[in-house]
Amino acid sequence: MNGCWKKGALHTHSFWSDGEAFPEQVVLRHLERGYDFVCLTDHNNLGLDPQFWLYVIQPEQGPFPGGLPYIGGCVWQAALDRYQADFPGLTETKTAADRKYVRVRSLPEVKSLFRRQRGFIVMGGEEVSFCLRTSRTRYQLHMGVLNLEKQMDCLSGRSLPETLRKNKDLYDKIRKRQKAPSLFILNHPGGYYYDLEPEALIENDDIRHFELCNSNVDGVGGEGSFRHPLLYDNEKFWDIVNAHRAEDGKALLLGAASDDSHYYTPERIDLRTGVGRAWVMVNCPGRFHENTVVEAMERGDYYPTLGVIFESVSFEKGTLRIRIKPEEKQKYTIRFVTTRRGFSRKVNSIDLTGDSPRPPRILSVYSNEIGCVAAEFAGTEAQYTMKPDDLYVRAVAVSDKATRCRGTRHPEFETAWTQPYRKNKS
Known part of the structure; x- marks a missing residue:
């Protein structure tokens, strides 16, 4: 895991939509807190209007x-x-x-303000946002598009999966017309209450990136937020998608993390919707530029974290090795997670229509054979060699330092995740 690792915010909001600060203040607050790049991603607004x-x-x-x-x-x-x-x-x-x-100010103006700040990048982006309402319920779909040069207007469909497909197709068309690389990330797919299920990403296997942790949405509420026991957390969602994709020979889904920041005043910047609780570390050796950030993420050369930093990660000949950069007085646990070939694909359903006050849902229930801990170690370094029937392997590093969020789906302790790996294919 050699290279030059950069700390980045992929998901932020300003007065261009529902944030609490001017866009240049959003950038400044991240610069002050040690970020190397920040992407401005307001709802349905690329910030191009002067x-x-x-x-x-x-x-x-x-x-x-x-x-x-x-x-x-x-x-x-x-x-x-x-x-x-x-x-x-x-x-x-x-x-x-x-x-x-x-x-x-517009995005070009904001970029110009920080152009002389060496080693720091302001990226443009947009959170393409959609709310689907039916006679019985409602769903939300938010999609992050990074380094896109033209604003993308959201298309609607008859269902959330159809809406996702239509917008991904539109994004692909826009991206082909520009020279610079761009990235599509599915933001907080669980939304506020199981808005998008794993099937949508099993079927749409060209979607390569999603928010594994969103400290804003995942931090909503406490244990009472879900009256029914949590069917699957974000990691289980990830494993469900990747178990099916891996067994079918499809590209694996990669995970990101973000604050989804909205508030930047001294009173609120350290709270759930503030700055500095979840980010990505991106490997950008050589020239540091918007394009190289996107290209590194396209390669999967990044990892999501809530505070734990990797000193090294390597995957060679089926063995995943991990070493943590330790913080003083913190203890760590490293878990290796996999799904074995031949797992049960049987899907049951559960009706949560009466889970008031949440919107009604009929949800899929997946096998417990998906996303199992294959090995667990205490300490700052560990390794795991894939068994012949392991479809993939990923590592989770957990500190004993508590996070600042207490939501139903948000990790209780500072965590970092490697991307999933498999033999002979990313």
Whole structure:
């Protein structure tokens, strides 16, 4: 695992959609916290409009419902004051119909502000977002597109899997028309309540990347968030998809992690929707550029983490070796996870229609033969050699240091995951 590893945020939000800061503040907060690159990924907005103005709400006009800083094209005066403190002299305002407006800079302008910051990259992106409502229920689908040059407008389908397929096809067409590489990531597929099931990624095997951990969505609620016992967590979801793909000879699904950050004030930046709880480490030897970041991720040369850092990872001749870069006074456990060839593909179903107040769901239940711990070790280094019937192997490194999130699906302790490996094929 030699190379030059860069810390990156793949999923962030600003005033271009539902974040709590101007895009350049989002970048600045990540730079201050030791990130090497940040991707701005607002909902259905690539940030290309140089005339994007927000109405400034004054304190005497009263609070928004829920105290939100931004709703429907508006921004608090306090948020503008914070921006002026961060970037003095850069504010552009105007008055129209007795209302004060502030301009939000475009992506090219934001990139230009940080161009002289050596060893740091601002990437463009978009979270293509869709909500499907039926007579009985609702589902959400969010797709991250990184380093795309043209904004991608979301297409709708009759179901979430169909919507995913249509948008992936649209993305492929847009990507072919640009020279720069781009990346498609399925964001938090579980959504807020089993929104997208593993079948969608078993069938759509050209989707290579997904959010294994999203510290915003996965951090929602506590143990009572799911009245029915959790059918599968994000790791089990991952194994379900990869067990089927591996046995069918398809490309494996790779995992990412993100904060999905929305809040950047001192009071909220360290909370669930803030910065610094989940990120990716990407191997970028040689020139460090948006394109090389994407190319490395396309190769699978990255890993997701909630704080644990790998000193080395290697996979040779069926043996996965891992060494952790230890933090003082922390203890570690390393697990190797696999699924054996010939696992049961029988799928049962469970009706969660009465799981109020959650939206009704009829969900698939998969075999417990999928995603089993093949070996477990205490310490900072370990190795595992694949057995003849192992379809793939991946490693999970867990610290005894607690994370800052307590959601139903969020890991309790700081964790890092290797990508899955298999013999003779990635």
